[in-house]
Amino acid sequence: MLEPLVGVGPLRFGMNPDEVASALDGAIAHISQGLGEGTGWGHYTDRGVTAVYGKDNNLVAVAVDAMDGPLVRLGDIDLIARPPSQVRAELQQLAFRENVSVHLNWSGDPEIEAWGISMGAAQEQGRTADGPERYVQRLDTMVTEALLVGPELAKNPFESEPVSQWRDVRDEPPHPGIWPVRAEQERQRWDWTPLKSVGPLRFGMKPQEVAAALGEEPTTRHGRYSFGSPWEGLGQWILTEDRFDHTGVSAHYASGFSRPPLSAPSPFTGGPDRRSSSRASS
Known part of the structure; x- marks a missing residue:
């Protein structure tokens, strides 16, 4: 469960890397940068999450993978590994009921400062049919992922220095939040x-x-x-x-x-x- 601006699952914003590893049952960050040295990040491959740490070596953000991350819930909304349009519609409905503002982030997905949520999407992956030569391949759908942050990063999650060290999107062209498919007769x-x-x-x-x-x-x-x-x-x-x-x-x-x-x-x-x-x- 996501507790907005407080934590997600067993993780609490403000934890240090040792506390995060312990909360994740001793998980090891197989891919990391600056972990334990202040500002940095660690990707816990076995859990499908990336922990981002601020200058005081405290947890400020958690990125949840679309394919192998935990299935995070906000109230009765499943946030991860679902069609982006469905999650967007449900978040907008909940935000309207709670009188909370919804903005678009750099990728055109919902970003909600009051809840510390910045949604994203990734290509769904799947394995071929059973056999000796099974391999992972792209499927025809996109599924949701999320960046969940504490209060200090809630206003601009992807523009903050700790997050930009993990994933720098400043050179990515901003997406308007729509998918403008031109009619076939106009192509x-x-x-x-x-x-x-x-x-x-x-x-x-x-x-x-x-x-x-x-x-x-x-x-x-x-x-x-x-x-x-x-x-x-x-x-x-x-x-x-x-x-x-x-x-x-x-x-x-x-x-x-x-x-x-x-x-x-x-x-x-x-x-x-x-x-x-x-x-x-x-």
């Missing part, structure tokens, strides 16, 4: 020639050629600075990705010191319908 029809082209885009195009082929300017651009010589500091800014919201694709560029950016297009939600073919259509 362009593109042919895909494997390893050569998709629609009007050819692998190897330069950014200017990509924009010209799509007939629109990039909505957003992402890049990085190369490292120059020690006495020069940062080198030239290098473009790595262009997003074209009208067409519904993003172009990813490979570049280096000896060559300009070259592109590899990929569709995102609401983009064109790609059809595989042996050659590009005329």
Whole structure:
């Protein structure tokens, strides 16, 4: 059970790492950073939770995995491993009854300061049919995960330093909280020639050629600075990705010191319908 701003299950905000391990029946943090040294975090693989610690080495946040974390409940609402739309609707109904505000976090999922909840979603995983070659594969559904925090982080959980050291989402494009799927009759029809082209885009195009082929300017651009010589500091800014919201694709560029950016297009939600073919259509 979640006790908002107090704790979840056997964990209480303010615990130190030893107390957390003891509360989790001696669980070991198999993946960690700065654990026991003040600000840091530890992922308890066997329990499906990540504990985040503040500067005083006290527990300030608990992240619950979608696939193998505990099934946390808030009142009569199951928060974990469920369709995001169902959890969102139930949280909004409860918040309305309790006169509590619901906001959207960086991923477009519900965030409720009064309860220290920031929801998320992950691709559901499952195993193939029984047999000697069983392996994990992605399923066709998304299921919920959650970041649960104490009072000091409740206002902006993912913008706080302890949480950002565990999962830094500052470079992630913010999601508006909707899934804008364009109607099929409004989509362009593109042919895909494997390893050569998709629609009007050819692998190897330069950014200017990509924009010209799509007939629109990039909505957003992402890049990085190369490292120059020690006495020069940062080198030239290098473009790595262009997003074209009208067409519904993003172009990813490979570049280096000896060559300009070259592109590899990929569709995102609401983009064109790609059809595989042996050659590009005329």
